[in-house]
Amino acid sequence: MTPHSTLPPIVITMGDPGGVGPEILLKLWAARTELKLPPFAVIGTLEAFSILGTDTSIEQIQDLKQTSKIFSKSLPLLSIKAVTKTTLGEADPRNGAAVIEAIDVAIQACLQKEASGMVTMPINKSSLYKAGFDAPGHTEYLARQCGLEDDSSVMMLANTALRTVPVTVHQPLETVPRSLTDQLIIDRAVKTATDLRDFFGIREPRLAIAGLNPHAGEDGMMGLEDGVKIVPAVRALQEMGINAFGPLPADTLFHEEARATYDAALCMYHDQALIPVKTLDFHGSVNVTLGLPIIRTSPDHGTALDIAGQDKATIKSSLNAVRMAAEMATYALGVKDD
Numbered sequence: 594m595t596p597h598s599t600l601p602p603i604v605i606t607m608g609d610p611g612g613v614g615p616e617i618l619l620k621l622w623a624a625r626t627e628l629k630l631p632p633f634a635v636i637g638t639l640e641a642f643s644i645l646g647t648d649t650s651i652e653q654i655q656d657l658k659q660t661s662k663i664f665s666k667s668l669p670l671l672s673i674k675a676v677t678k679t680t681l682g683e684a685d686p687r688n689g690a691a692v693i694e695a696i697d698v699a700i701q702a703c704l705q706k707e708a709s710g711m712v713t714m715p716i717n718k719s720s721l722y723k724a725g726f727d728a729p730g731h732t733e734y735l736a737r738q739c740g741l742e743d744d745s746s747v748m749m750l751a752n753t754a755l756r757t758v759p760v761t762v763h764q765p766l767e768t769v770p771r772s773l774t775d776q777l778i779i780d781r782a783v784k785t786a787t788d789l790r791d792f793f794g795i796r797e798p799r800l801a802i803a804g805l806n807p808h809a810g811e812d813g814m815m816g817l818e819d820g821v822k823i824v825p826a827v828r829a830l831q832e833m834g835i836n837a838f839g840p841l842p843a844d845t846l847f848h849e850e851a852r853a854t855y856d857a858a859l860c861m862y863h864d865q866a867l868i869p870v871k872t873l874d875f876h877g878s879v880n881v882t883l884g885l886p887i888i889r890t891s892p893d894h895g896t897a898l899d900i901a902g903q904d905k906a907t908i909k910s911s912l913n914a915v916r917m918a919a920e921m922a923t924y925a926l927g928v929k930d931d
């Protein structure tokens with residue numbers, strides 16, 4: 594019996610119904626046996642799946658406890674109250690309420706321990722913003738709905754070759770230097786080290802801290818943030834007993850030999866963190882939210898409106914997201930202790 598089978602199911606939100614989320618979920622469920630997937634329930638609307646003309650058996654459930662019993666023969670669907678009217682390839686703000694409700698239901702299921710973790714299929718940010726969603730993305734919204742400050746959750750992108758954490762995330766590049774503080778770097782690093790230990794079984798996490806400026810500021814000749822903000826943060830982390838080192842020139846951080854020296858690289862802004870991960874494995878990387886009282890993963894890609902409904906979407910990133918959530922749950926509950 595795999596450890597996860599002793600735990601509550603994973604729940605997966607449908608994401609934007611006009612995107613590739615629902616079709617990927619149908620593909621994952623269809624391959625559940627060969628992929629040895631743990632039982633999962635999807636949260637959303639029946640319409641988001643039926644619009645795909647699927648012949649998959651979908652069984653609506655009222656209680657997540659029904660998931661394991663149903664999973665082998667039907668896709669368990671926990672229906673939300675809001676409705677959707679889906680046009681594949683379009684992210685319609687009028688579906689925003691349903692997209693958000695699915696996320697809320699998943700968060701509550703995890704907080705109530707009715708689910709062991711949640712996976713979120715891609716949302717379309719601009720469409721949700723138009724629908725009144727006022728968080729930058731899932732990462733901040735999850736913190737808020739868990740009763741935390743928006744910026745207390747931490748985004749990590751991960752694949753088999755690399756893990757990176759952006760210290761600043763969804764903000765204009767011109768605001769990054771001002772937003773970067775030693776305290777923010779310390780906060781992100783502590784949460785990363787803690788969760789790598791608790792959810793990934795890494796007893797002594799090694800954190801490489803990237804510089805902000807070219808050549809990590811070239812001793813202050815190419816920018817001051819590295820010396821004024823990052824160096825003090827690294828010193829403070831070391832004094833806390835965390836194995837952090839840097840600031841390192843970001844262009845020397847991601848080749849194979851460098852990657853072997855750390856367990857995660859803390860990067861100063863979104864693309865400094867996400868470009869190397871998605872370059873190494875766009876179709877297999879996973880977006881993980883750290884610093885939460887619940888487990889959340891997500892595929893690293895978005896709604897892919899350009900291919901939605903055309904049976905072109907690969908499932909690997911979502912598959913890895915489901916597997917990672919299940920693995921994190923076994924560590925979290927001490928079921929698996931390498």
Ligand SMILES: NC(=O)c1ccc[n+]([C@@H]2O[C@H](COP(=O)([O-])OP(=O)(O)OC[C@H]3O[C@@H](n4cnc5c(N)ncnc54)[C@H](O)[C@@H]3O)[C@@H](O)[C@H]2O)c1
Nearest residue numbers: 714715716717718719891892893894895896897900906907
């Ligand atoms: N986890 C999430 O919720 C998440 C992640 C990233 C982006 N987004 C959002 O998605 C929207 C679109 O973002 P984008 O255009 O930057 O990136 P995207 O990932 O949606 O698309 C980029 C390119 O990758 C391709 N692609 C994406 N997923 C694929 C898959 N599974 N199989 C095959 N090809 C795939 C797309 O067809 C497109 O050509 C934005 O609103 C963005 O904020 C959400």
Ligand SMILES: N[C@H](C(=O)O)[C@H](O)COP(=O)(O)O
Nearest residue numbers: 730731732733880891893894
């Ligand atoms: N930058 C994220 C990525 O590329 O995976 C994406 O926007 C998702 O962010 P949230 O998980 O906060 O929605």
